[in-house]
Amino acid sequence: MLESLRRIVQEVNNARDLEEALTIIVRRVKGAVGADVCSVYLNDYDNHRHVLHATDGLRKDAVGRVRLELGRGLIGLVSERAEPINLDDAANHPRYECIIDTGEERYHGFLGAPIIQNRKVLGVLVLRQREQRHFGEDEVTFVMTLASQLAGAITFARTSGELARLQDEGIPQRFLPGLAASPGIGIGVAVVVYPPADLDAVPDRRPEDPAAESEDFRRAVRNVADDLDRFASRTQVHLSTEDMALFDAWRLMLESDTLIDGTLSRIRDGNWAPGALRETITEHARVFDNMDDTYLRERASDVRDLGRCILMHLQNQVAAPIQYPAQAILVGEEISAMQIADVPREKLAGIVSTTGSGSSHVGILARGMGVPAAMGVSDLPVGRVEGREMVVDGYRGRVYVSPGPAVRLEYQRLAADDAALTNELQALRHLPAETTDGYLIPLYLNTGLVSENRPLGIEESAGVGLYRTELPFIVRDSFPGEAAQMANYRHVLELFAPRPVTIRTLDIGGDKPLPYFPMHEANPFLGWRGIRITLDHPEIFITQVRAVLRAAIGLDNLQLLLPMVSTVTEVDDALLLIRRAHDELLEEGYQVRMPPVGVMIEVPAAVYQAEALARRVDFLSVGTNDLTQYLLAVDRNNPHVAKLYNEYHPAVLRALLQILTGARLHGKEVSVCGEMAGDPLATFLLLGMGVHSLSMGAGSLLRVKKVIRSISKVRAREVLKVALQCEDAGSVRRLLLDALETVGLGGLVRPGR
């Protein structure tokens, strides 16, 4: 059974359209179970009916003609209950309805299984037998399993077929759902991109002249470095510090020993350059593939992209330049940062990817550049859309292919509204984040690596509220030394001086393992992470603290932040080590100063000890990403539970209040640096609670500033008061949306004004 199941699913996945997919299903299932009839009814919710879409065993001319009112008969019962129904003699069942058109009155045995996707019943798969028959448990589970696997294939085949016919028939518009990755509306023409060279197809081969192979490889790497520089300088004017970091990460990977020495040593060991490169890239990408953290896992595709680019140069292929239309929607299964950078910014109207999510590198880049994007649009048949008109709704993650006139008109109107809003936001660049009743709440940037060039967006932030130090550790093949780290930190401290820069100590751990520091844990999120790891390895911690303190000499705009704290002892121990590093440096003659030190509150235990923690340090910073994940027991990277992950959950709001109360007792400030800080809806809550500052990605700064400048603190407190009476996250969100609409700013979180 398992083997026939696998084969059927595979055949269905390869079907050209829905009709072919369903024909395969009914024929193969009927054969596998030995039934007299197998049919598929699909639910047409618009017209309130079940429609016979395919059959093997009933009259063929009934297909499309047999339409049952939604909920009628046994088909309706299976659909309504969303569970299988197995009857020896269907004719005796009270819900049985005989449909003359199909001649089905002669059948007794009945097995119906619902076809469900994302809790929605798409249709019913039905088996019938002339005689009375009780389908065995194996058969029931076989049909159920098949139906569950077919839902995705049915949706895909339906979209594929619709698109093929769309141009001629003008079929009514249905959008393809995906994930909202970057807000905005994009209308343009699809340009489909695909990987430039197939690294996996490269065979092993003995090199005739290893020295020449090594030279070819080095030249190819230099060429890619040149390409990167060109792309980076072209993109730079559109990107913030944080987003330019992607190019830095690429650069670091390109220059890493793992890549260069690894490939050269494989050439010396007897493989030609392309083969050696394939081995190196596969090994390097696998390290990232195995990481639990989505952001880091995405780096695997960066590594593969780099590999493909090097291979292209090795093969002396120069990609023919793409002629982009005036409004291009870049579409692909996996889009690389380089492919995005290849499109002149004024021509890039949108980005659509069938894979990934908002946290994938394409999503981050799109937000940084202000390009509307939808990710994970899995039903989009990429091969069929080149040159088609497309609409990307980046607010809702929706995509329309060849939109009808009504859809196009509506979205043109929304896009015009959007443009007006963007202009309005630009006008806020140099204005303070001050409420209408005069309350100032500084807005800081979250950032990681910092590019060589002076980035845009830096002027309007009050400094850096969260500098994540993990990336330089991850893209290397050994721990970076004090000098290398210092150069990195000095750069960001100088860039923002005299404004404060909050540097967080290393937050790696079970979910973000370093390639050169292996750890295997059954439960990595509850394992060796952040401060736990650095306290167990004081040599790592002290090296980093020394580098940071030395980097700040003469600037004195440094603040230190400790991640993943769950006990006061961790803070006491960390403070001892920081003081030790400080004293050692003074003894060595460095004019270092003790910086303000803060604790991240991102573990529930820390919430309840906020007061004791605040007593020990200078400030608290709430990491709402981890805090939400740990409070709600919802893995922040797991799509199956993504719906449960919600920062408006009453438990999260109460935790925030508790933290503020604890900090207030010692007159310490609280900042929020998780994603919640950059959400214009949450601004009401955080402002109302009296959070002292917010730190967010550059793309959110002006949107949040707009909300702050449009409301009073008194109003924020009123909204908070009502929010605290809500018992679920949905009610809180509705309340906040309402509040935002009332001040005319709904357009910040949805299309239109």
Ligand code: PEP
């Ligand atoms: C957080 O957990 O909210 C946070 C800011 O840290 P990170 O996202 O880096 O874990």
Ligand code: MG
């Ligand atoms: Mg965190």
